[in-house]
Amino acid sequence: MLATSDLWFRYQDEPVLKGLNLDFSLSPVTGLVGANGCGKSTLFMNLSGLLRPQKGAVLWQGKPLDYSKRGLLALHQQVATVFQDPEQQIFYTDIDSDIAFSLRNLGVPEAEITRRVDEALTLVDAQHFRHQPIQCLSHGQKKRVAIAGALVLQARYLLLDEPTAGLDPAGRTQMLAIIRRIVAQGNHVIISSHDIDLIYEISDAVYVLRQGQILTHGAPGEVFACTEAMEQAGLTQPWLV
Template structure:
């Protein structure tokens, strides 16, 4: 099924538009990145994809049809599309981890024994078993982020939107997140993510949309999108380090660190 936006604009209340005439198709690649400076509209876009706000012009489309904003249709839409919010507090409602993760599944009428199984699996994936029984107000930011992520994973939806998934995570958490994104994509699901960690985007995304002040200003495969240093800096971003190594030191353009490591040992052997 496809998730897309067409000619979509959006303004909060009576303010200026924060999203302008966006055309994006999130079904073309398995892991799609949305990047841009603070305030360019990434989180707002994700909330629109979930149906939390209604476009002022254009539409959000599921399976090429504009989504229906009736309560019933939105419940169905959110079985297909799940959002990991940038701020875990926007997502966490209950005071204990288990009930919080169970919340949306109970809403969908899923049987308690299946809820139990899904939660155990999700907590395993986010390494959250050790704090599963703690009250949420005692958790650190990174732990809350993991709880929120587990809450998104249990939904098992076709599209998983991750808004800054690694912000506040330690190096292990970031590594797990990378592995998780790959395994979700291997299951045939679609991931759409925003991140200020441009190296993470370059590493895991197959396609990237670049936004600036509410507009989509560039799109393409990461090895092409990040090549134009001036443009990338103009929109408030930085080039991934592997692209810099290519442009500044004449190294081949590698997509992943492990390719560079393998490549450099070949160079050594040939000397």
């Protein structure tokens, strides 16, 4: 399980996360929404071990994170993050080598690497452009390559930061289908997004953050129907509500 217990994080003297108690194991897809500066990105960095809370804990398998090199290496094989800008995670000019990068660092046998890369490319619907140079890909295609690079680790939790940002309607539809295929394999997906319609459409549970605290949480239909909470969080309701 991936969860937080009374999680506090501050930058210098400014608290950004304030006593968060979250459990991401309860729902296949969890959405995180809130206005700019509410703490979503900081929470993601805490969940992935990139930041360490000053108080409380991120819990993995019921225990506080182990921040040793070995502990974080083990975590990153089970909790993978895909950032909003895919350029931050792409290091090679050819797709197969880029996706295989983490596996080769881990010493995974080449036959297993080939199998996992092929499966990941199929899952993100990228087989038809896998032999194109990465610099020739569209923004949406690069996002899919970045997701494939996370999927080859066979992580149980996938953290997606603004997965539909910069995508046209067709790309957005493809991203929804990719997320559903990932979940169908038994994985958990946590989505941080300003795309309220996306969160409403695909999430099983939603946390609304406001100034580093949970304003409300629950099923999407219940959360987004509460106009008072949406106004307090500085959010608009999904158009379907």
